[in-house]
Amino acid sequence: MVERIHLPAREERERNLAEAGYNVFNLDARDVFVDLLTDSGTGTMSDSQWAALMTGDESYAGSDSFAELESAVADVMGFSNVVPAHQGRGAENILYTALLDDGDVALNNTHFDTTRAHVANQGAEAVDCPADTAHDPDVDGAFKGNFSIEKARAYVDEHGADSVPVVILTITNNSAAGQPVSVENTRRAAEFAEEIDATFVLDACRFAENAYFVTEREPEFADATVAEVAREQLSYADALVMSGKKDGLVNIGGFVATDDDALYEQVKQLGILYEGFPTYGGMAGRDVAAMAVGLREAVEPGYTEDRIQQVQALGDALAARGVPVFEPVGGHAVYLHADEFLPHVDREAFPGQALVCELYREGGVRAVELGELAFPGADRPELVRMAVPRRTYHKEHVEHVVDTVAAVHDRREEITGLELVDEPAMPEIRHFTAELQPLE
Numbered sequence: 001m002v003e004r005i006h007l008p009a010r011e012e013r014e015r016n017l018a019e020a021g022y023n024v025f026n027l028d029a030r031d032v033f034v035d036l037l038t039d040s041g042t043g044t045m046s047d048s049q050w051a052a053l054m055t056g057d058e059s060y061a062g063s064d065s066f067a068e069l070e071s072a073v074a075d076v077m078g079f080s081n082v083v084p085a086h087q088g089r090g091a092e093n094i095l096y097t098a099l100l101d102d103g104d105v106a107l108n109n110t111h112f113d114t115t116r117a118h119v120a121n122q123g124a125e126a127v128d129c130p131a132d133t134a135h136d137p138d139v140d141g142a143f144k145g146n147f148s149i150e151k152a153r154a155y156v157d158e159h160g161a162d163s164v165p166v167v168i169l170t171i172t173n174n175s176a177a178g179q180p181v182s183v184e185n186t187r188r189a190a191e192f193a194e195e196i197d198a199t200f201v202l203d204a205c206r207f208a209e210n211a212y213f214v215t216e217r218e219p220e221f222a223d224a225t226v227a228e229v230a231r232e233q234l235s236y237a238d239a240l241v242m243s244g245k246k247d248g249l250v251n252i253g254g255f256v257a258t259d260d261d262a263l264y265e266q267v268k269q270l271g272i273l274y275e276g277f278p279t280y281g282g283m284a285g286r287d288v289a290a291m292a293v294g295l296r297e298a299v300e301p302g303y304t305e306d307r308i309q310q311v312q313a314l315g316d317a318l319a320a321r322g323v324p325v326f327e328p329v330g331g332h333a334v335y336l337h338a339d340e341f342l343p344h345v346d347r348e349a350f351p352g353q354a355l356v357c358e359l360y361r362e363g364g365v366r367a368v369e370l371g372e373l374a375f376p377g378a379d380r381p382e383l384v385r386m387a388v389p390r391r392t393y394h395k396e397h398v399e400h401v402v403d404t405v406a407a408v409h410d411r412r413e414e415i416t417g418l419e420l421v422d423e424p425a426m427p428e429i430r431h432f433t434a435e436l437q438p439l440e
């Protein structure tokens, strides 16, 4: 499917930004020229997926489309029990409601914002255990997304293991610049979880992209296919939590998968309560059918290579123009170092958000801040993420983005910070709706 895009005039972009409270989540999508806000649900479906939409089975119970999803999850991911959910966070809700209680702790390489919010919603605490190199721009590590077993062990040595019923591994590590996790690290994290008697969960949103990096960077898998690596890596998990909007290659959908029958039963009952009957889980049957096809396409030869090389090309072109890019480039997105880009803007004045606003002002490009606004008070680098939708943009769009970022970089010294005017009650999700204004 093709769609007309439009670049509003500079004065219009200026006005749109002010009306949006300097928060690009509040922009009308029609006023965005190249939309790199997210890779979630924004990709293009294939001919086979559109065909599946047409034959989707809308039966309330026992639909054929669900049988297709079960079969795809079994073949591609290796799990026999599937509880569908309307999207990733719906799956997080039913899984973490089953696994976490008040006062518990979840350990994760890095919690994504909705994961952190769902852990908090159970009265539990989200503790990150990123690799030491995770946020170090000067280290060119192959697997900066890894889970630090040392940090997790230190946490358990200090606080005891009784309060840690869940260990989560997010592949790729979205909140740590989209960096991959090795299969070896997955094995070690699974062993650690077993040792402390915790359920080992893989957040598998970008499992195929992660598997591609493994074939490129982990010598043991140099001759393996993406499909083989995916099966191997996912096999260590007790449960998967999945947003189909990423490597399910669909616009909406998600699920929990597990081979643990007791956990399956619990999650299934919660699914009925919050999502829908367990053969549709908040999705239309046609969307279930399209996701079943998408999961298989995600591990087909050539797909991830093409996808990841497009993201890489964007990162390389920006680095060549002198823009501070997080290295190595992530799977689904290029992350910019906003604090290096705008060293004269204090962290309290939201340099990342200021940069996001300038990208829209300059070229109608929409990116997202992952810094002080998204993670208030956190000890993390100030990043701006440019996430590339799957199978959507051409080389010319990528070139427009490169020219836009380079133009902002050339006039970076004129750029000033922002201040908050209004923010919602839950700090974990404030960046979606907060309103700001330029500092005088």
Ligand code: F0G
Pocket: 037, 038, 039, 040, 087, 088, 089, 090, 112, 114, 115, 170, 174, 203, 205, 243, 244, 245, 253, 254
């Ligand atoms: N886990 C990870 C690692 C994610 O990146 C996301 C979504 C979710 C869970 C939640 O899934 O959106 O289907 O409810 N990430 C999107 C993003 C929103 O832009 O990175 P969802």
